[in-house]
Amino acid sequence: MRALQIKGYGDIKASLAFGEIKKPVIKNNQVLVEVHSAGVNPIDYKITEGLLKSIQKLNFPAPIGFDVSGVVVEKGSDVKNLNIGDEIYSRVSSDSPGTFAEYVAIDGDLVSLKPSNVNFSEASGLPLVALTTIQSFEKANLKSGDKILIHAGSGGIGTFAIQYAKSMGAYVYTTTSTKNVAWVSELGADRVIDYKKENYLDVVNEIDVVYDTLGGNYTHDAFEVIKNGGKVISIAGEIDNETAKELNLNSIIRFLLALKRRKITKQIKKKSAYYKFLLMEPSGSQLTNIKTLVESQLIKPVLDKEFSFSKSIEALLYQKSGRAKGKVIIKVK
């Protein structure tokens, strides 16, 4: 079968190439999925560039891609929740990526039937952003009436998070640039802040939760806008000690991370705040909950660009531009 592979760490164009490889052989707890569409995420280019090698080292050539939608063509004897011919979507395990390929083997418990009212490409853009957001909002204990700031409302995460927070009854502030203000408002955000014209720090204050999708100073400034006892959930900022332990990072790395985090540690104390760096976990059952939300039209997938399989490298370069308006998709079949 044809698959995109990482040949070595480095620049996207130089490190990625297509290869003819053997179709995966499934284990008893897995299904073989014929890939129709694969969603692209920032993690795909970050892994290729070697930015995550302190967390997970690759053996080359390495498979690439985590989000997928397609059809079950084989199933292992232990898989009870799926049948051959099912149209599914999944965020595959972090240990076995490979959705930028014609076939992928996936653990049955990480797979859900796809929402019936969206096509394969729309479904393939949902798993990673949806699971990250659901798990982040759970950690924040977000509830109806809470005020939340969602940074980068026009990104893959932001477009899902705005709709999900509104479905929960939260008041949503979000940031984006001028060209995206109108359509981001249509996603339901209560207050869209055009960062080219306004400083969000002048608009947002005393809020319950910040969903930090940008990291850097945005993480530090989150503590300026939360109320006392508020929560900052970051998916792009400093790694907290609990998450570092979950990642099995050694004590030297954990010490260095604690040094890097010193400013945040002071800010947490000053505001009696909760801070968590959330690393998403794949889950088939949570994807089934998302299926219900999509079928009831509380959430609509937002696609930016679709690339043909042969243009996968261009898809990753586009994702890396940081200007995607919703999801970037590779159409494999």
Ligand SMILES: NC(=O)c1ccc[n+]([C@@H]2O[C@H](COP(=O)([O-])OP(=O)(O)OC[C@H]3O[C@@H](n4cnc5c(N)ncnc54)[C@H](OP(=O)(O)O)[C@@H]3O)[C@@H](O)[C@H]2O)c1
């Ligand atoms: N920890 C985890 O488990 C986890 C999971 C998923 C994602 N992530 C991380 O979360 C981050 C966001 O992911 P994503 O998929 O949403 O990325 P993305 O789709 O590439 O985000 C692109 C969007 O970001 C907006 N943006 C860029 N700079 C901005 C700024 N200063 N203020 C407001 N908006 C800005 C852009 O809008 P404009 O063009 O208008 O600026 C664009 O629409 C990435 O770093 C990713 O690696 C982490």
